[in-house]
Amino acid sequence: MTPFGRHTGRGVRDLTAEAVSEALADAGLERGDIGAAFFGNTTQGALEGQLMVGGQIALRAMGFERIPVFNVENACATGATALHLAVSQVRAGAADIALAVGVEKMNVADRDRAMAVFEGAYDVSDPDGLSATLTALGGEVDDSDAGRRSVFMDIYAALARAHMNTFGTTQRQIAAVAEKNHRHATHNDKAHHRTPLTVEEILAARPLAFPLTVPMCAPITDGAAAVVVCGQRGLRRLAGADRHVRVLACVVGTGVERPLDATDRHITRLLAERAYEEAGVGPQDVDVAELHDATAFAEIQLTELLGLCEPGAGGEAAERGVTTLGGCLPVNPSGGLESKGHPLGATGLAQVYELVQQLRGEGGVRQVDRARIGIAENGGGFHSGEEAVSAITVVGV
Numbered sequence: 001m002t003p004f005g006r007h008t009g010r011g012v013r014d015l016t017a018e019a020v021s022e023a024l025a026d027a028g029l030e031r032g033d034i035g036a037a038f039f040g041n042t043t044q045g046a047l048e049g050q051l052m053v054g055g056q057i058a059l060r061a062m063g064f065e066r067i068p069v070f071n072v073e074n075a076c077a078t079g080a081t082a083l084h085l086a087v088s089q090v091r092a093g094a095a096d097i098a099l100a101v102g103v104e105k106m107n108v109a110d111r112d113r114a115m116a117v118f119e120g121a122y123d124v125s126d127p128d129g130l131s132a133t134l135t136a137l138g139g140e141v142d143d144s145d146a147g148r149r150s151v152f153m154d155i156y157a158a159l160a161r162a163h164m165n166t167f168g169t170t171q172r173q174i175a176a177v178a179e180k181n182h183r184h185a186t187h188n189d190k191a192h193h194r195t196p197l198t199v200e201e202i203l204a205a206r207p208l209a210f211p212l213t214v215p216m217c218a219p220i221t222d223g224a225a226a227v228v229v230c231g232q233r234g235l236r237r238l239a240g241a242d243r244h245v246r247v248l249a250c251v252v253g254t255g256v257e258r259p260l261d262a263t264d265r266h267i268t269r270l271l272a273e274r275a276y277e278e279a280g281v282g283p284q285d286v287d288v289a290e291l292h293d294a295t296a297f298a299e300i301q302l303t304e305l306l307g308l309c310e311p312g313a314g315g316e317a318a319e320r321g322v323t324t325l326g327g328c329l330p331v332n333p334s335g336g337l338e339s340k341g342h343p344l345g346a347t348g349l350a351q352v353y354e355l356v357q358q359l360r361g362e363g364g365v366r367q368v369d370r371a372r373i374g375i376a377e378n379g380g381g382f383h384s385g386e387e388a389v390s391a392i393t394v395v396g397v
Contacts, residue, residue: 004223004341019224028239035095040082040102040345075380079348080391096234103224104343118150134158157209160297171211173315177296185335187365192341216296221341225349248279249394268305279394283307290351348378
């Protein structure tokens with residue numbers, strides 16, 4: 001994984017090369033050992049005009065030849081989707097060793113263009129339908145004095161207000177999640193933001209759509225992450241194979257038609273049930289989680305949907321320190337998307353990077369004690385009141 005942040009003067013090829021080279025070196029492999037590659041990216045087409053074959057161009061530039069390269073786009077779940085496809089390729093026997101890489105260069109001179117890419121992650125043919133859904137979820141809100149933001153901050157804000165109305169979740173509890181993640185990131189030298197903030201500072205920061213303030217939300221970030229996947233035959237070719245982490249489950253799915261308040265049929269809850277069944281574990285077995293906190297509220301919602309706490313209890317758990325390092329279930333020891341950063345196509349793989357470090361016992365100051373089972377949730381887009389796609393990965397040693 002590259003450091004996440006603003007990479008002035010660096011592009012997609014350069015960031016890809018850094019992450020992939022590090023992954024190969026960690027595995028003791030050469031480029032020729034890779035049988036297939038899955039390249040995740042969501043913004044290069046919109047921001048640079050590279051609408052096609054981005055993976056072939058980036059990987060050929062660093063010497064990959066002959067192998068199949070597949071370009072992957074699945075909104076913010078692109079990285080985890082690339083991993084899912086790499087795992088599927090290996091399980092099918094089509095490759096002994098596969099590579100998943102995700103990369104984004106989102107900080108460009110025209111910030112409005114970077115913000116506009118989020119407009120393509122919902123049904124663009126029905127903007128009125130989006131507005132109606134957000135009103136049904138979070139009610140009418142006067143946001144005339146709110147700062148510039150992507151449409152997804154309005155989406156997450158509406159979801160947060162719905163949760164507050166249903167369960168009594170407070171803005172202070174959402175701020176407690178952000179405080180925890182900004183504190184975790186101080187120990188992550190690859191995080192975008194590494195400055196600790198208090199709950200009071202977070203609440204007093206520039207407001208976006210209520211109840212969100214800027215430090216509760218993921219920044220616009222550049223970066224790349226890569227993962228090497230192998231089966232038993234490929235494992236014999238790895239250096240230090242005893243450091244490998246097993247993929248217990250790697251599932252991707254879409255939602256079902258449901259009333260907005262039928263959270264028992266939410267895409268992530270349904271997918272979590274499938275992931276736990278495939279992994280042969282339950283939420284009670286999870287030692288560490290990396291969750292898609294594009295906003296601090298999302299972490300609260302996801303801890304509930306993954307069964308890591310009871311419905312409606314996520315905010316209280318965060319406020320009591322349950323999800324902090326040293327708590328019963330550390331969530332986002334990396335700092336999460338709010339602090340580590342959110343280069344869309346790389347995020348899901350960066351989550352797995354953190355879990356691998358944790359399960360290897362290489363987490364340093366942010367190491368979770370006796371971590372054996374980790375879970376990552378990487379969601380993307382918005383459709384019918386929830387993520388358009390969700391991806392859940394369970395790993396273990």
